[in-house]
Amino acid sequence: MxxxxxxxxxxxxxxxxxxxxxxxxxxxxxxxxxxxxxxxxxxxxxxxxxxxxxxxxxxxxxxxxxxAAPVPRPGKYLAISLNYADHIAETGRGRPEYPNFFTKQGTCVIGHGEAIQQPKVSEKLDYEGELAFVIGQRCRHVTVDKAREVIAGFTIANDVSVRDWQMHAPTLMVGKSFDTCGPLGPWLVTADEIPDPHNLSIKTWVDGELRQNANTGQMLFNCYEMVAYLSQAMTLEPGDVISTGTPAGVGVKMQPRGYLRPGQTVRIEIAGIGVLANPVVAEP
Known part of the structure; x- marks a missing residue:
């Protein structure tokens, strides 16, 4: 459902x-x-x-x-970086040995149709289309083969990033957590309706321009491996959101830069889930 x-x-x-x-x-x-x-x-x-x-x-x-976002205020919002080989290549970074997670603060979350605000302090506002999943059971030390059992369902995430503020600290957290920089939605598709989350097409458009076009099968660390890794360190709880990384095609790596501007709309489509679309406005 x-x-x-x-x-x-x-x-x-x-x-x-x-x-x-x-x-x-x-x-x-x-x-x-x-x-x-x-x-x-x-x-x-x-x-x-x-x-x-x-x-x-x-x-x-x-x-x-x-x-609204399916989970309007998640207890934990954990996101992985550098999880698609083509995105790693466009950044010029090396492949990570371990899953590389950062946090987004719950106050950044908005729903389908709500406006992403270009902040007053930066014009380097960028999109990242991603598959996300939501934890459905309190759990710890989950094995890879049991991880599917603790996932309630899947949704679409836009890991909106303020690129210059993202680089203020190695944690990335502040630049990833500006208000409105966490669109989620449009709904949570229960796990029984997604037989294989690692074979879904994912596409991102800015207005009518296709910017990202990939398949979740290209992830380096899959959803179940993420659950197993994180649950070795922390208790995962119902409503925790885990975003699985973005493929190549982000605005910061375009020439000229493809940063978001007020008046544009970001549209992300993932097969089997639907479409998450958000307009961009200037911060009031």
């Missing part, structure tokens, strides 16, 4: 998207109103949502709601 966090008539809650309509959980006592609580509830909440879907009731046209 495609799980969403949405706002309708000034109330925010959980739902699912079916055939262009929102299955609204309003009034369903077995379905928590927030995504973190929903994921924590596990199979009980999923079963209740499936029953609601099967009932054919509680439907709202999709265009009448405002989508």
């Amino acid at each position: 495609k799980l969403i966090t949405f706002t309708h008539q000034d109330e925010t809650r959980i739902g699912a998207v079916v055939d262009g309509q929102v299955v609204d959980s309003y009034g369903c006592k077995d379905i928590p109103t927030g995504m973190l609580a929903f994921l924590t509830a596990g199979s009980r909440a999923l079963s209740a949502m499936q029953q609601l879907i099967d009932s054919g009731t509680n439907r709202i046209p999709l265009d009448e709601v405002k989508l």
